[in-house]
Amino acid sequence: MSSSGLDISQLSENEQSALGTYTAVTGQEPSEAIPLLRRSQWNVQIAISKFFDGEGPDPVEEARAALNNPPPPRPARQAQNLMRDDLNAHFSPAPRVDPAPRVETQPENQVVYRPSFIVALLFTPFNLLYRLVWGGFRIFGALFPFLPRFFNSTASNALQGARRNTNGRRALGPQDTAARFIREFEEEYESNSIGFLENGYNMALEKAHRDMKFLLVVLLAPEHDDTSDWVRDTLLSQEVTEFVNDPQNDVLVWGGNVQDSEAYQVSNSLRCTKFPFAAVIVHTPGVSSTAMSVVSRISGTTSPTEFVEKLRTAISQNREPLERIRSTRAEQQASRSLREEQDSAYERSLAIDRERARQRREAEAARQREEQEAAERAVAEEKRIHDLGLWKQWRAQNIAEEPSADLKDAVRISIRLPSGERVIRRFAPDTEIEELYAFVECYDLMTELQEKTTLVEKPKGIEHHYGFRLVSPMPRTVYDVEAGGLIREKVGRGGNLLVEPIDDDSDEEEV
Template identity: 30%
Template sequence: MADARIASLRDVLASRGHTRSEQPDDDVMSAMLDIEGDIDAAARSIDDAQAAERRRLEDAPQRQRAVSPLRVPPVSRAQTLSGIWGSGWLATLWRWVSMPFSVLHFLAMIVLRSVGLTSRAPNGRDTIELSRFNEDPREAARRWILELERDTGGTSVPDESAQMRIALPNFFAGSYSDALREAKQQIQILVVVLTSTTHTDAAYFRTEVLTDAALVAQLRNEEFCVWGGDVQAREAFQVSRLLEASTYPFIAFIALQPRRSRSRGGALVAHPAVLSRMEGSPRTNLGAMSILAHIQDIVLPRTRTYLGSLRSERQHREMERELKAAQDRAYAEASKRDHERVLKRRAEEEQRAAHEQSKLSSEAAARAQQEKAMQWRCWARTNLVPLEPGANVAPQLRVAVHTPDGQNLQRRFSPTDTLEQVYAYVDTADVAGDHTGETKAPQDYVHRYAFDLVQTYPRRVLDKTNLQCALQDVHGFGPSANLVVEGMHDSAAADLDSSDEE
C-alpha cells in the first residue's frame, strides 16, 4: 500500500516536470505522505520546497571561502581518529558505523526544509528554526505587522498621530481564530493575506500593493477585518493549507453565508464560508487595482444583501436589549423607591408604635404612681396623722392652714407632734372617710410632699428636710400658727382632683 502511494506521488511529481533524479528517495516520500496525509498536498509541499531551494541557489552570491591565516584548517574525523589510534582501519570502521545516522540526518533535513523549518546559515548549512515555527500565534501576528511597518515605513493604526506615515490596512493583531471570531461577531468580511519570504515578489507586494492608498482606504472600511501572516510561521502555514493556497502572495475573502443546519431542522444559519481566493504575481493579477476591482465587483455585491440583513437584525436585537435594559433599570429604580417608601412607612409605624407604647407605659406608670400615692394618703390619714387632742387638754397648739383652692383647715396638735404629721394632715385633708383604715403602706414608694407650709408673719418656710422635728422645737411656732400652702404642683392638684372624683 505504501509503495503504491509513493508511486502515485512520483507520477504526480513527474507530471509537474520533476525528473526522476530531482525527486527525493522513497524514505522522504513516505515521510511527506505521513505529514501531509494527501498525495496532492505532499506533491505541492515538495514542489514548493524545491522551488524555494532553486531560488535560494540562484540568489545566493558566489563567495570564495578563504581560510583565515589565523585559523587552523579543520581536521576531518578520520584524520582525528587516525591520529589518536594511529590506524586507518578504525576510521574506515567509523565511517561504516556512522553512515546510517548520516543518511537519517540528510533525510530529516530534507523533510524539515520542505515544510519550512530550516533556513540557510551564512556558512551555507541548514539551521533549524523550531522556535519561530512554534511561536505563539498572537505574537507571530504582531511580529508580522511590525516587520511590515518596518519594511514599508507605514502604520496600520488609523489615528491622528500617524498622519505623516504611509497608511497600511488595519491588520488584526491576533491569531487567525481570534480574527475569524471578531469578523463573525462584528459581521465583517475577513480578508486573509498570506505572504512568503522565499518568493521574489514578496517585497514588491508588501511595499507596493499593501501601501496603495485606494486599496488601504477600502480595507480600512468597517465592513472588513484584515488578518495577515507569513507561511514561515506555524499558524499561517496551517491557514495556507486550510485555504488551499498554492502560491504566494495569497488573499482569501471569508464572510458569513446562509447554510442549512441539520441540528436545527434544516433552518438557515449564518456560517463562515470562503467567498473567493486570489493568488499569483502582484505585478499582474494580484495588483492593487485588481484586488480593489475584485472587492467592488465580486465580494461586496455577493455579501452586501445578506450581511446587511444580519447587521439590521443585530441592530434590532441591540435596540431591544437596550430597551429591555432601560426598562429593567426603570423597574429596579421604581422597586427601590417603593422599597424605600415601605421601609420609611414601616419605620414611621414602628416609631409611632414605640411612642404609643412609651405613652401607654408612662400612663400606666403614672396611674400606678397615683394609686400608690392614694394608698399612701389613706394609710397616712389613719396611721401618720395624730388624733386631735381634746379642748381641755393642755398644752396644745392651734394650727390654721389656708390652701390655694380657698379652703381653711383648722386643727389642734400636741406640742410633741412632728412637723411631718402637720404636712401629712394637710396632704391628706381631701381623703374621704371611705378611704381610711389602710393598715399597710405601699411598697417601693417614697412619698414626697409637693408643697411647702409657710408661716405668714414673719414669713418662714417650714423646712421639709427636718420633718421629724417636734412642733414645739420649730422656730417661731407659737400656741397658734397661721400657715399658707405654697408651691403645690399640677401633679399634686391632679391627684387631688382624681381623689375628689373617687
Template identity: 35%
Template sequence: MYLIYEQRAVQSHFEGGSATARPTTTTPQDAAAVPSRPRPPQSRLQALLSWPFSLVWAILSYISRFVTRPAIASTAQRQDARSVADRFLREFEAKYGEQHLDFFQGGYSQCLEIARRELRLLLVILQSDEHDDTDEFCRNTVASDELIEYVRQNNVLVWGGNVREAEAFQALTFTSPPKKVGSTLQATAYPFMAIIGLQVPNPPSTTAPKMTVMDRLEGLLTPASVIRRFDSVIERYGATLNRLRLERDQRDKERQLREEQDRAYQDSLRADQEKERQAREKREAAARAEEEAQRAEEERRIQAMKREQYIQWVCRHLPEEPSADYEGEVTKLSFRLADGERVIRKFRGDESLDSLYKFVEAYPVLKSHADVSGATEPEEYHHTYSFTIHSPFPRTVYHADHERKLSDEKSLWPTATLIVDNNDDAEE
C-alpha cells in the first residue's frame, strides 16, 4: 500500500495535479500483447490469499528504495549523461543492429527540455535485460521500419535507457525535489514506453503549461499498436499542441519583427549619427580653416606692418648720397626698376652690396617724401627682399651681401647699369 500511495503521489506531482491521469487502455488490436486476466471471483480469491505477501513485499521494496536512493543519486552525479547515452546506443547496436529509432544522444532532462521548448512529442523507452520480451521488443518494434518512419514524419524525439543504468533513475523532472524516471513514469512492466508532451492545465489557469505523460505503454507491443496509441494521443492533444505551436510561431514572428525594427532603428540611428559626425567634422574643419585663414591674414597684416616699419626705418638710416665735394671713391649706378622706371644714384665705394637693395626697397617711400623721422626697427622681424639685382650683359647677379664692398665689384666702376627683377614667388 505504501508503494501504491507513493506512485499515486508521484504521478500527481509530475502531471501537475490539474487532471486525473488517464488510465492505460488496450485496444482489441493490442490484445495479443496483453496477458489474459482471470475471472473476477478467482481474482478476488487470489488477492485475498496473497495480500499479506504483497504488503510485506511493498514495505520491503519501499525501504530498499529509500535506503539506496542516496547511493543511486551519487552514482548518477558521477556519470556523464552523454556517455551513458553513447554506451546505451553502442550496446543496442551491438545486439540488435544499426537500424532503430533515432535515440537522443544526451540526458533525459536535456531531451525533455528540448521537447518542451520545440513543442514536440517525446517517446521514452525503458528496457530491462532481465525481461524475456526485451529482445523481441528491440528487434521487432524499436527497429521497425514502419515505426521509424512514423516517428520521423511526426518529428518525435526518442530517448532510451536501460533500467540498470543510474541515468534511468536520475532526477529528470523540472520540479523540486526531483523524482526518479521509473517512479515518475510509473513503469511497472518492461519493456516500457511513455509518450510525453506539453499540456495546458485543465481547466486553464495562470499556471504555465508543463510536460505531462500523455500515455503509458507497457509490455510487448507491435509497431502497429504503438502507432495507434500515438494516433490516439495526437487526436486527444494534437489540437492543443498545434495551438501552442501557432502561439509560439506568432511570438517568434512578433519577436523577429521587433528585432528587425530594432535593427532598422539602430541602422537608421547609426546612419544619422554618421551623417551628424561627418557634418560636425566638416563644420569643425571649416571653423579650423577659417580660424587658420584669420590667423594667416592677421600674420600677413602684422608682417606687412612690420615690413613697412622696417622700410621706413631703412629710409631713416640710409646713407646719404655722396655730394660733389666727396673726395672718396664714388660710383654712379643706373637702376631700371621692375615697373620700368629708371633711377640714377651715386654710392660710396665703402658701402656694401646690401646698400643697393636697401636703396631700391626704400625708393618708393623716399619718392613720396613721407615722414620717417620717428621710424624704429621692428622687433622679431626678418626682412626678405622680393627682388633681385643683376647687370644686363654679361649677366651678373649681385646678392644682398653685408660684407662685400661696392669697391670690390670692378664691374660697378665707375658707372654701371643695373636691372631690378621681382622674384616669382614674391610676386605671387
C-alpha cells in the first residue's frame, strides 16, 4: 500500500484481525485504516472512537512539523483595520460545530441482577423511604429549576448513575430500549409517522455516517409539562412529518426517553438544558475527516414552521459537503466494483485456462496410455505368434502318421478349414480328439516338416490354447477338446467337420 508502506500480508495475525474488524464497522479503505490503527496502537475500540468522534492533534507530529517547517518571520509592522475586522466578526460569525459524542451503553448480553425475594423484602422499608425522599427532592427541584442543573454539573458520576438507575425503569440494551420507547410513544400518541430508528444511539450515529444522512435526535421528558403538546402539535404535525419523511432531505430520526440510561447520557453529552429537545447531527468533513458533529440544537417548544425552518437551514448549510463525500464514495465504489469485476473476469479467465490445460493434460495422458497399451498389445501379439510358431513346429513333429488303407477300423474325417479348403484324412480309432485338433492347427506346417529332419524340442513356459472348435453341421455337435475322448467314440467311423474360430462374440452366443 502506498499510504501505509506495508502490505496487508506482512501484518501479524492480530493486526489483520483488528484491521478486518475496523473496516467492517467503519467501511474505510485499508490504506486509510492502517495509519489510524497504528496511531491507536492497534486498539480497535480506540480507532473506531477516533473515526466517529474525530482524532485530536498529535503532539509528537506537531513538534516534528514545527522543527521541519519553522513558521515564517512576522513582519515588523502589521497594519490592521480594527473596525473592519470587528464588523466582519460581528455580522458574519463562524457557525459553531461541536462533535457528536458517543455514549457507553449497556451491552445486549449483560445479565441484570435480581435480588432474591427475602433480600427484597428486607430492603423494602429502605426502598420506600428512599422513594419518598427522592420524590420530595424532585418536587423541590421543580420549584427551583436551577438546582437540578447545578447538581448535574457538580455531582459525581456515581450520584448521576444512581439518579439514572432509580427511576423505576428496567435497564435494557440499546435496541430493546429503543423498541420500548417506540412502543410507549405509539401508545401515548397513537402514531409513529415520524419513523424512529429501532436501534441504539451509537448505531444510529454509525448508520448516519455510513449512509451520509442527517440524524435528528429527539429527547423527550414525560414529566415535562410541554412535552405532550409539543409532540402532538409540532413533532407529529403534517408539515414536520412530510419534511422528515421526504427522501430528498436524507433525515434519520432517533428518539429517546430521558428516564432511560442511554437517552439520559445522550442529553448530558449534547448539553441539553431545556425540554423538549432536538439536535441535528451530520458528518462534517471540514471539521474532521471522520467526526460526526452537532450542527443545530432546537430546545423548548417551537411551532411546526419554526422547527422545519431550523431543520432546513441546518440541512442546506451542510448538504454541499455531504454531496461531495457521496460523489467521492460513489467514485470509490464504482472503482471498487470495476476492480472486483476485473478480478472476477480475470479469475474466470484463469479458471477457463486451467480447465483447458487440465483437459489437454488428460487428453495427452489418455493418448500416451492408448499408445502404450497398443504397443503392449503389439508386443503381446508378437510373442503369441512367436510362441505359437514354436509350439506348432514341435507339435507337428509329434502327430502320428496317417494309417494305411489296410486298417479297416480307421476313422475317415473330412475337415473344412476357415479358408474354404477341404482336407480329408484318416485317423486310427484309438487317437485322442486332441490329436485331431493338433492336426488342424499344424496343417499348414505338415508339408514343410516332412522335408526337414531336425527335431524341435518342446518349448518351455508356453501354455497353448486352440483358437477354434470342431463342429459337426447336421446335427450340430461341438467336439470340445477340453472334454477329451477318442475320435472313434466322438465322431464314429467318419464325419464331416467344420472349423469355427473362437472369439468373444461366439463365446457369448454359446453361453
